[in-house]
Amino acid sequence: MLTTELSEAQVSALRANKDRLAKDLHHSCQWGSGIRWGDGSSDTGMQRLALSDDDKKVRDWFIETTKALGCNVTVDQMGNIFAVRPGRRKDVPATFIGSHLDTQPTGGRYDGILGVLSGIETLKAMDEMGLETEGGVGVVNWTNEEGARFPISMIASGVWAEHIPLEKAHGLKEVPTVASLPTASSAPETMKSALEKINYLGTTPCSYKETPMAAHFELHIEQGPHLVSSGQRAGVVTAVQAYRWYHVNVIGRDTHTGTTAFEHRADALYAFSRMMVRAREVASSHGCLASVGIVETKPGSVNTVPGEVSFTLDIRGPKDELVAVVEAALKKDFDAIAADEGKGIGKPCRVEWTLDFDSPLVQFHPDCIDCVQRSAEAVAADSGSSEPKSLVREMMSGAGHDSVFTSKRVPTSMIFVPCKDGLSHHPEEFCSADDCATGTSIILQAVVRYDRKRFSA
Amino acid sequence: MLTTELSEAQVSALRANKDRLAKDLHHSCQWGSGIRWGDGSSDTGMQRLALSDDDKKVRDWFIETTKALGCNVTVDQMGNIFAVRPGRRKDVPATFIGSHLDTQPTGGRYDGILGVLSGIETLKAMDEMGLETEGGVGVVNWTNEEGARFPISMIASGVWAEHIPLEKAHGLKEVPTVASLPTASSAPETMKSALEKINYLGTTPCSYKETPMAAHFELHIEQGPHLVSSGQRAGVVTAVQAYRWYHVNVIGRDTHTGTTAFEHRADALYAFSRMMVRAREVASSHGCLASVGIVETKPGSVNTVPGEVSFTLDIRGPKDELVAVVEAALKKDFDAIAADEGKGIGKPCRVEWTLDFDSPLVQFHPDCIDCVQRSAEAVAADSGSSEPKSLVREMMSGAGHDSVFTSKRVPTSMIFVPCKDGLSHHPEEFCSADDCATGTSIILQAVVRYDRKRFSA
Numbered sequence: 001m002l003t004t005e006l007s008e009a010q011v012s013a014l015r016a017n018k019d020r021l022a023k024d025l026h027h028s029c030q031w032g033s034g035i036r037w038g039d040g041s042s043d044t045g046m047q048r049l050a051l052s053d054d055d056k057k058v059r060d061w062f063i064e065t066t067k068a069l070g071c072n073v074t075v076d077q078m079g080n081i082f083a084v085r086p087g088r089r090k091d092v093p094a095t096f097i098g099s100h101l102d103t104q105p106t107g108g109r110y111d112g113i114l115g116v117l118s119g120i121e122t123l124k125a126m127d128e129m130g131l132e133t134e135g136g137v138g139v140v141n142w143t144n145e146e147g148a149r150f151p152i153s154m155i156a157s158g159v160w161a162e163h164i165p166l167e168k169a170h171g172l173k174e175v176p177t178v179a180s181l182p183t184a185s186s187a188p189e190t191m192k193s194a195l196e197k198i199n200y201l202g203t204t205p206c207s208y209k210e211t212p213m214a215a216h217f218e219l220h221i222e223q224g225p226h227l228v229s230s231g232q233r234a235g236v237v238t239a240v241q242a243y244r245w246y247h248v249n250v251i252g253r254d255t256h257t258g259t260t261a262f263e264h265r266a267d268a269l270y271a272f273s274r275m276m277v278r279a280r281e282v283a284s285s286h287g288c289l290a291s292v293g294i295v296e297t298k299p300g301s302v303n304t305v306p307g308e309v310s311f312t313l314d315i316r317g318p319k320d321e322l323v324a325v326v327e328a329a330l331k332k333d334f335d336a337i338a339a340d341e342g343k344g345i346g347k348p349c350r351v352e353w354t355l356d357f358d359s360p361l362v363q364f365h366p367d368c369i370d371c372v373q374r375s376a377e378a379v380a381a382d383s384g385s386s387e388p389k390s391l392v393r394e395m396m397s398g399a400g401h402d403s404v405f406t407s408k409r410v411p412t413s414m415i416f417v418p419c420k421d422g423l424s425h426h427p428e429e430f431c432s433a434d435d436c437a438t439g440t441s442i443i444l445q446a447v448v449r450y451d452r453k454r455f456s457a
Numbered sequence: 458m459l460t461t462e463l464s465e466a467q468v469s470a471l472r473a474n475k476d477r478l479a480k481d482l483h484h485s486c487q488w489g490s491g492i493r494w495g496d497g498s499s500d501t502g503m504q505r506l507a508l509s510d511d512d513k514k515v516r517d518w519f520i521e522t523t524k525a526l527g528c529n530v531t532v533d534q535m536g537n538i539f540a541v542r543p544g545r546r547k548d549v550p551a552t553f554i555g556s557h558l559d560t561q562p563t564g565g566r567y568d569g570i571l572g573v574l575s576g577i578e579t580l581k582a583m584d585e586m587g588l589e590t591e592g593g594v595g596v597v598n599w600t601n602e603e604g605a606r607f608p609i610s611m612i613a614s615g616v617w618a619e620h621i622p623l624e625k626a627h628g629l630k631e632v633p634t635v636a637s638l639p640t641a642s643s644a645p646e647t648m649k650s651a652l653e654k655i656n657y658l659g660t661t662p663c664s665y666k667e668t669p670m671a672a673h674f675e676l677h678i679e680q681g682p683h684l685v686s687s688g689q690r691a692g693v694v695t696a697v698q699a700y701r702w703y704h705v706n707v708i709g710r711d712t713h714t715g716t717t718a719f720e721h722r723a724d725a726l727y728a729f730s731r732m733m734v735r736a737r738e739v740a741s742s743h744g745c746l747a748s749v750g751i752v753e754t755k756p757g758s759v760n761t762v763p764g765e766v767s768f769t770l771d772i773r774g775p776k777d778e779l780v781a782v783v784e785a786a787l788k789k790d791f792d793a794i795a796a797d798e799g800k801g802i803g804k805p806c807r808v809e810w811t812l813d814f815d816s817p818l819v820q821f822h823p824d825c826i827d828c829v830q831r832s833a834e835a836v837a838a839d840s841g842s843s844e845p846k847s848l849v850r851e852m853m854s855g856a857g858h859d860s861v862f863t864s865k866r867v868p869t870s871m872i873f874v875p876c877k878d879g880l881s882h883h884p885e886e887f888c889s890a891d892d893c894a895t896g897t898s899i900i901l902q903a904v905v906r907y908d909r910k911r912f913s914a
Contacts, residue, residue, distance in 0.1 A: 104761055105758065147760070148756075225721060243715060256855070256881045259679070259881065261682075270737060270749075272730070273729070273733040277727070277731060280719060283719075292726055293714060295752060297750070301750050306749075424713045426711040
């Protein structure tokens with residue numbers, strides 16, 4: 001059967017296999033399973049840093065599984081893996097389902113993993129019903145989406161979109177904060193050396209020109225509380241909020257804790273503390289977020305007032321202008337706080353900002369949004385609700401995803417499903433088997449609808 | 458000439474050799490010299506962590522130098538080095554001058570080092586004038602006074618005083634914050650393995666019973682601004698302020714920075730920031746100090762709200778009761794701050810305190826204080842001031858020193874000399890050659906006066 005020959009009702013009836021999906025997902029989590037939080041076999045978090053030995057194992061499994069489903073597999077120079085189930089037409093790019101198999105150091109089983117597994121389940125469901133597409137259907141595993149080991153998130157989709165130079169990505173070193181984890185070696189690896197070490201440095205140039213896509217769909221847990229607290233089943237993601245990442249250094253003066261009165265200190269850590277308190281106030285007043293994930297003190301001794309503090313700052317907001325306003329306000333306020341600390345000795349602290357990453361507001365493609373919207377409403381009808389449309393909401397993503405970069409080159413959109421307590425980047429991150437299947441059914445239909453949209457005209 | 462045969466005027470005329478002292482001091486700083494801050498040959502800080510290769514080299518030099526001065530040298534099981542210039546009587550313990558040759562990771566050339574070098578200069582000055590003492594005169598280099606590499610300061614004098622068990626000290630591991638320095642190996646060493654590695658694990662039991670002292674005198678830079686800002690030459694230290702060191706853990710919840718509203722966070726680092734701001738307010742209101750030197754965040758990722766923060770807290774005050782009052786107030790306030798962060802999700806942060814070290818107020822011995830007082834006034838007369846006594850002040854030490862532990866077993870006191878800007882634990886820590894010599898002349902006289910006090914009766 002060919003997608004373009006299906007009736008609308010037949011498309012709306014397409015469903016993923018919940019049990020098979022859950023089995024495959026937890027099977028894939030045997031590699032890199034993390035902190036245990038319950039008694040069940042799958043009650044653990046994940047600790048699968050990009051390009052670790054565990055990441056290699058799940059990658060090997062991904063390739064073996066997709067090849068068994070008849071896919072052609074390509075690995076590019078960033079270790080991105082593209083598995084394509086051929087369509088009837090050989091001269092057109094495939095429609096892709098993509099996400100990532102790497103996790104945070106104390107992450108969960110759904111962030112990224114569900115997206116890739118929904119792609120595999122889509123292929124299995126199509127195979128099972130003998131469904132042929134006009135264009136091919138691909139599944140892509142993007143490398144190091146988290147940015148937890150190599151500190152630029154979505155770096156490999158960024159190289160593919162030609163927004164990040166390959167050389168910069170290859171030269172990026174793993175961060176010291178994870179160097180003590182068993183997955184990292186003692187001397188810092190670069191992305192290139194880490195790719196070589198696990199044999200995933202492919203020969204295909206990493207570019208949308210070499211591995212083109214017709215579109216990119218991504219299923220993800222919401223990582224926030226909106227769907228779960230409203231009892232809704234799916235989010236049609238129309239945009240991704242703007243965000244910027246910085247490194248901020250505060251330079252004060254090392255001095256003895258026991259002999260230096262407060263008024264004689266230029267305590268970089270005390271200044272940092274005031275800055276962090278202030279950052280929440282300012283961001284909050286503009287409907288934005290400001291967060292510090294990493295802070296490092298020097299020289300790092302119990303009885304020495306820290307003379308230098310370096311911290312990461314992550315500012316997010318629903319508009320590019322709001323992020324800029326918060327940044328400007330904090331630059332002013334941090335300077336004032338620094339000037340205040342150390343003024344007693346005429347040697348106030350000072351502040352240095354470095355912008356590491358700038359991700360402006362992303363608007364997804366109307367064609368993809370439309371396919372997701374119709375698919376979500378069709379699947380929501382399973383609930384028996386008299387108002388299935390009410391179980392679906394349009395929303396903005398708070399987090400960045402590989403879809404941010406694919407959207408710069410090809411039509412893209414995303415689907416969100418609820419996760420428990422809105423929690424993610426935590427071992428107890430949880431999405432029920434029902435919600436995983438709902439999202440996967442939506443992505444299955446969306447890919448079919450997109451294929452029909454491309455070739456029915 | 459024998460000390461007991463000198464006139465009071467002859468004692469008051471005893472002086473150290475300024476140039477020889479300065480030359481020896483900077484010679485010893487070739488091992489472990491640190492961050493450069495000026496053009497002069499000695500314009501660098503020090504980075505000589507306890508039991509590092511550089512510490513071994515300066516220890517070897519210390520032994521060679523004191524042996525050449527006719528000393529008998531003993532190394533105990535904590536690597537403490539006792540060099541004794543024999544006196545006329547062989548059946549009595551020596552009067553000691555002591556301090557330490559280890560430094561902070563970004564320390565200076567005077568903290569500890571001046572104290573040991575003043576001992577060597579005292580021996581040289583005595584030799585030069587053919588001065589014989591009744592009891593011997595010793596110089597001791599105490600191991601790991603700073604607590605910078607092995608995180609209990611004054612640990613080796615603590616074992617000697619039998620206040621810290623040898624097993625605990627031998628098992629102590631180096632802190633991860635200095636593991637990246639060239640002086641530390643990649644796997645953490647224990648004190649015992651580090652002592653063995655540099656061949657300074659002696660066989661003499663570490664105890665005041667095995668290496669007894671008649672008294673302990675210590676010359677040190679003030680590490681505060683009082684002497685320098687009042688233009689005074691020397692401080693007669695009568696006491697050491699009380700202090701306590703803690704580790705405080707704040708436990709919140711890891712969550713995604715982009716998708717978690719402030720009211721849904723239990724951000725352990727935000728709670729820490731409020732705690733640090735509050736600690737200064739509370740300590741200040743009781744005339745005490747509260748300082749944080751080290752802070753560590755987990756999991757340590759730009760886009761994950763830290764679920765766990767661990768920090769050191771150092772509370773000091775002029776009375777034991779005041780330190781206890783500040784501790785109690787902060788325990789209450791930290792609990793309140795923690796309860797506030799995460800209340801929106803019904804999972805507030807919580808706080809755990811561990812007391813690592815408790816050093817109650819120390820009062821030095823009146824006999825030692827008297828010797829120092831009279832010596833300081835005699836040396837201050839060199840200034841030509843009509844009121845030389847006004848150039849000497851009684852004071853309390855803000856910092857802990859090995860003299861805290863020796864004072865628990867033998868008569869002890871200290872001498873302070875001014876340091877530039879009151880700065881220490883910093884590469885630019887500075888004490889002029891004149892001030893170094895003033896302090897050393899005082900300690901030379903104090904040791905002679907103590908010998909006369911012991912044996913003239």
